[in-house]
Amino acid sequence: MIKKQWLQDLKAIPFLLPFFVAYMIFTIFPIFKGLEMSLYDWTLVRKIEFVGLENYVNMFTDQHFWRTLWNTTFFVILTTPTMVLLALGLALLSNLNTKLKIFFRGSFFIPSILSVSVISFLMIFMLQPYNGLVNNVIQMIGIDAEPKWMADQGLAWVTIVVVTLWWTVGFNMILFLAALQDIPESLYEASEIDGASRWDMFRYITLPQLIPIGRVVLLLQILASYKVFAQILLITGGGPGGATRPLIQYIYEVGFNQNNLGYAATMSYALFFILLILSIIQLKNQRSGEN
Amino acid sequence: MSDPQFSNEAAVRVKKNKSTVLQRNRDPKLGLKVTLGFIVALIFISPIIWMLFVSIKPNGFSTTQPLEWFLPPYTLYNYVDIMFGSLIFRWLFNSLIVAVITTVLTLIITSLAAFAISQMKFRFKNFIFIFFLLGLMIPGEATIIPLYEVAKSFGLIDTYAGLILPMIASPLGVIILKSFFDNVPKEVIESAIIDGCSYFKLFYKIVLPLAKPALSAIGIFTFIGSWNNFLWPYLSILSETLYTLPVGLPVFNSTYSQAYVQPMTANAIASIPVIIAFLLFEKQIVKGISFTGIKG
Numbered sequence: 001m002i003k004k005q006w007l008q009d010l011k012a013i014p015f016l017l018p019f020f021v022a023y024m025i026f027t028i029f030p031i032f033k034g035l036e037m038s039l040y041d042w043t044l045v046r047k048i049e050f051v052g053l054e055n056y057v058n059m060f061t062d063q064h065f066w067r068t069l070w071n072t073t074f075f076v077i078l079t080t081p082t083m084v085l086l087a088l089g090l091a092l093l094s095n096l097n098t099k100l101k102i103f104f105r106g107s108f109f110i111p112s113i114l115s116v117s118v119i120s121f122l123m124i125f126m127l128q129p130y131n132g133l134v135n136n137v138i139q140m141i142g143i144d145a146e147p148k149w150m151a152d153q154g155l156a157w158v159t160i161v162v163v164t165l166w167w168t169v170g171f172n173m174i175l176f177l178a179a180l181q182d183i184p185e186s187l188y189e190a191s192e193i194d195g196a197s198r199w200d201m202f203r204y205i206t207l208p209q210l211i212p213i214g215r216v217v218l219l220l221q222i223l224a225s226y227k228v229f230a231q232i233l234l235i236t237g238g239g240p241g242g243a244t245r246p247l248i249q250y251i252y253e254v255g256f257n258q259n260n261l262g263y264a265a266t267m268s269y270a271l272f273f274i275l276l277i278l279s280i281i282q283l284k285n286q287r288s289g290e291n
Numbered sequence: 292m293s294d295p296q297f298s299n300e301a302a303v304r305v306k307k308n309k310s311t312v313l314q315r316n317r318d319p320k321l322g323l324k325v326t327l328g329f330i331v332a333l334i335f336i337s338p339i340i341w342m343l344f345v346s347i348k349p350n351g352f353s354t355t356q357p358l359e360w361f362l363p364p365y366t367l368y369n370y371v372d373i374m375f376g377s378l379i380f381r382w383l384f385n386s387l388i389v390a391v392i393t394t395v396l397t398l399i400i401t402s403l404a405a406f407a408i409s410q411m412k413f414r415f416k417n418f419i420f421i422f423f424l425l426g427l428m429i430p431g432e433a434t435i436i437p438l439y440e441v442a443k444s445f446g447l448i449d450t451y452a453g454l455i456l457p458m459i460a461s462p463l464g465v466i467i468l469k470s471f472f473d474n475v476p477k478e479v480i481e482s483a484i485i486d487g488c489s490y491f492k493l494f495y496k497i498v499l500p501l502a503k504p505a506l507s508a509i510g511i512f513t514f515i516g517s518w519n520n521f522l523w524p525y526l527s528i529l530s531e532t533l534y535t536l537p538v539g540l541p542v543f544n545s546t547y548s549q550a551y552v553q554p555m556t557a558n559a560i561a562s563i564p565v566i567i568a569f570l571l572f573e574k575q576i577v578k579g580i581s582f583t584g585i586k587g
Contacts, residue, residue, distance in 0.1 A: 015407035023460035034437035093328035107332035272433035
């Protein structure tokens with residue numbers, strides 16, 4: 001029996017090995033490599049010297065680090081509640097009893113399968129002052145204004161948030177929509193017999209039934225928003241004056257423009273722990289939703 | 292997260308919807324709600340429609356009258372011009388090659404690993420599975436700087452392999468496929484083993500065909516994810532000829548600030564394949580999302 005056990009182990013190895021190797025090299029090993037790098041003065045070309053915790057000390061006193069971490073957090077605060085509400089609203093529209101609902105669902109979802117480069121440059125061209133489509137439409141309906149969507153600090157945030165909502169809401173909408181369609185019809189039938197109004201049904205049946213998926217969407221959104229980078233880099237470049245620059249962009253600039261991979265790895269660790277804690281909460285939440 | 296019977300569930304859902312139509316009273320405000328939905332859907336899709344219309348306008352076209360964008364004359368000349376007169380075609384090819392190979396390799400290695408964990412008996416199985424599960428919690432964005440160093444030491448910077456290999460070990464794929472394989476009826480497996488079927492034969496002749504829905508969902512998400520991946524190609528590719536579309540497009544588009552037609556044609560070229568993929572596989576995509584609940 002014992003002899004057979006190692007034979008069984010041997011048979012499993014060819015099945016497990018390809019995944020295991022790729023996983024070890026590209027997912028697990030970089031975590032430890034990052035720890036090593038964060039303890040060194042390390043350039044794009046080579047590691048220079050061991051500096052102990054100096055990078056970490058620098059990080060805690062680096063105002064750019066705190067500023068960009070705040071910008072990222074601000075983005076999370078702005079996008080999370082709006083995303084959940086918009087996703088819910090669009091799911092309700094896509095669940096209406098009409099033949100158009102396929103068109104609704106497709107329209108809400110298609111932006112989210114497009115590349116970040118496509119949606120960013122689409123928006124840059126649409127939002128240009130003087131001859132951009134959006135400003136021209138605004139003027140066509142009689143409002144005499146020329147908003148600078150990417151150059152004004154407040155408007156730059158509005159632009160980033162609205163573009164992100166438009167681009168990524170489809171995914172969350174599908175999650176809500178699936179949950180909506182899973183609500184047992186008998187609940188509505190019973191309440192109808194009891195004389196409940198449509199609003200009552202929504203308030204006392206639909207909404208409570210959507211709370212578990214709502215929690216999932218909320219946490220997924222926080223997690224995804226902390227990783228924000230590409231659309232901000234491409235649309236505002238982090239501007240005006242660094243007002244919208246997120247942490248990942250700063251990490252990139254320190255690593256690749258300032259040639260300081262050691263410090264970039266240190267800040268990546270800070271991000272790593274924020275995201276790790278959030279995803280542990282997320283997985284726990286999802287697990288408890290299942291049981 | 293792991294509900295292996297989503298195809299059954301979907302079937303039940305269809306039935307349920309039918310009964311909804313028959314039984315529930317008509318919503319008196321339905322017309323109003325549908326109108327609202329129609330307006331919102333139009334707003335959502337209009338940038339994409341605009342992009343497609345601009346891409347078929349004559350070169351150099353610009354207007355401050357919004358409606359004029361959508362009126363003729365039309366031409367497909369821009370597509371020809373950009374495909375043959377710029378690097379876009381090369382980048383399209385790179386994106387396609389990278390996405391296809393990434394998808395195929397992901398499906399192969401995740402299904403092999405999932406099969407072993409689901410159907411084979413070996414020591415430390417649970418430990419290995421939990422070790423793979425941990426990968427779900429590791430955010431790629433936060434390990435990308437050390438990943439760059441790792442890729443550099445393997446000579447993977449500025450290569451196709453460097454774009455592909457770091458993306459293929461998907462823990463989520465293993466988890467989804469394992470729960471699918473777990474549901475293959477025990478009798479089927481046992482009788483195959485009694486017939487002297489090897490594990491490998493069992494894998495690709497019997498278990499794999501039964502997991503087609505999961506494989507296609509994972510395949511579509513991997514493909515779209517790779518096609519649109521920005522951060523890693525942006526860091527790891529230095530030569531213009533090896534850019535993928537998401538990295539190349541900003542370079543191409545930045546050279547135009549006032550001309551609309553070329554950038555929008557380039558955007559359309561990058562978008563049309565995924566839009567077609569969406570229209571073809573809409574059902575699998577929608578099912579796949581509600582099944583996993585996790586971004587691809």
